[in-house]
Amino acid sequence: MDAGSGARRGRLKTRRGDIETPAFMPVGTQGTVKGMLPETLAQLGAQVILGNTYHLFLRPGHDLIKEMGGLHRFMNWDRPILTDSGGFQVFSLGDLRKITEEGVQFQSHLDGSRHFLTPELSVGIQQALGADILMVFDECIPYPSPKAYVAESTDLSVRWARRSKQAHDREDGSALFGIVQGGMFADLREKSAADLVDIGFDGYALGGLSVGEDAEVMYEVMEFSLPHLPIDQPRYVMGVGTPENLVEGVARGVDMFDCVMPTRNARNGVLFTSFGRISIKQARFLRDDRPIDAECGCYVCKHYSRAYLRHLYRSNEILASVLNTHHNLYYYLHLMQQMRAAIEAGTFTDFRRAFYRKRQQDAADSAL
């Protein structure tokens, strides 16, 4: 703990090795973090990646992956994998799904085939994939939603969490995390947390964030939810977020994050830097011989100019996605490493101040 902040430095033990926290998990939706070799991910400091149950269930199928020796062997990644429950994707399908107490009926976005996902099946899929950390199956609701609906849904998610735990075979050494829901309502979040702690999980996530709410609302939810979770267990905020979100999450005691932001933005030419984001496609980079970020120590910033990266992006070259993703993941993973070091040194509050000052300073400079 750093005096004056809730930031905490921890170590999450898994059957495939330790994860130093706070940690960011790159997202490997379809059995690959898009455009990255697994060895490169490891070199960049990724300690754990996220796999998407929904996508892998539909293609190539969890049975096939199990037959091929599990997701780790299939994709050539030997560090921990956390899998989501598939709920988030299923509930994003809108009219293509129908919820009952038993589970969710949905149609595949690939071929329209019908499937019925339950807490038991979700856990079964995650175990077939060979996940080291599994997530309970929960309902993910739209934002904003009326409080009565949020309350009802949160209770359903607790019942599904209990079924998820019952379905989980702990013999393989994997861990199962509960997911606190409750929308943006403090009392519902508190009740959800209490109910889940009562069931008992290896870690706890906050779900239902980064769904369109203001960042301040997100931070408030962290503030009124986290105190109801056990201090000695990992806390994971799902689907979050921007570099600022990570700094604020860490400041409030969050241990784990995942987000497609660094990888998806990279493919769209949006790059993260110590002074904020830039869009590499802009004309101002046409003859810019400088690296993306002069302060960045990554392979891309050492060897390539903005002019070259702009050329690759505009030419629709594969290498544009590869290099941009490399840089953005370095930025995210290095940010986490800096935060871990600052917490250890008891200087997190200074780090946080410097993080924002740098952005404001450079914004002022570039306005000149």
Place this chain on the structure above:
Amino acid sequence: MDAGSGARRGRLKTRRGDIETPAFMPVGTQGTVKGMLPETLAQLGAQVILGNTYHLFLRPGHDLIKEMGGLHRFMNWDRPILTDSGGFQVFSLGDLRKITEEGVQFQSHLDGSRHFLTPELSVGIQQALGADILMVFDECIPYPSPKAYVAESTDLSVRWARRSKQAHDREDGSALFGIVQGGMFADLREKSAADLVDIGFDGYALGGLSVGEDAEVMYEVMEFSLPHLPIDQPRYVMGVGTPENLVEGVARGVDMFDCVMPTRNARNGVLFTSFGRISIKQARFLRDDRPIDAECGCYVCKHYSRAYLRHLYRSNEILASVLNTHHNLYYYLHLMQQMRAAIEAGTFTDFRRAFYRKRQQDAADSAL
């Protein structure tokens, strides 16, 4: 030289280092060999890559690349680069171009803008890019073409070759290669070769091959053209070819090849192996836990199954192109390395026999 074959082992000196021949040159059309990091290309044994004058002229422009320190620095590749003259692409434009004695007027495939390419401009672009080996600007004609037209065009190409040489500034240490044309006509090829040798170049290419003719015709053209070129200078067959074409070219005394085949096929899921080609998208690979080629020593074959590569391809993942390209370039570059070793050992004829036997054997096996 290997007894009983025309295969020859050589060393081409360039200002950026030696190229051991016979050599295959991966194609880096737009300032990148699609999907490959330059460091990986070097690890795979690429000694020299090809850059496309037409594409780089239009985007991002040779002036910009020169301003950024040249193509080597721009794309982070410090080994030799050979550039084509732009002719092949311009003449592929069909109705979008018009030929005169002076040069070729054409419209960009990107934005329809009009340009006029001459031997002098082509050499100027190639020198601005910083090519180590430049190619003369020549006319590339359709196949088949009437002999009278081929004869006329071949003479025009010789005149353009002379102008290319006059425009070439040798002060920077770069080399300039002539290009033998003449279609599939022995007498025209002989005349073209004689005229070019008379002008004098640092090396000689055969152009106008791999344009739809049968492989046997291609081999005949090699056989009746190469004897008219100086024995002590490099011989390069442009745009060729399949693994079989490379073996047959080497057997006939060719020193250099380039082709998009390994890289383009990779992106279409077609992979080269010691037993022939396979299409990774096929259903028979769905649950195939074996590597692409059990005899291959590449990174991909060491770490990934056919089932995984099929999944990546069908999921339209960037990593599919990256891994498939890696494997195919390894195959091509390793094939050249094996041929160089066989020539040195005086066993090229045995190598060539084994190369075909392996393909027939495995074709027979898989038919069982």
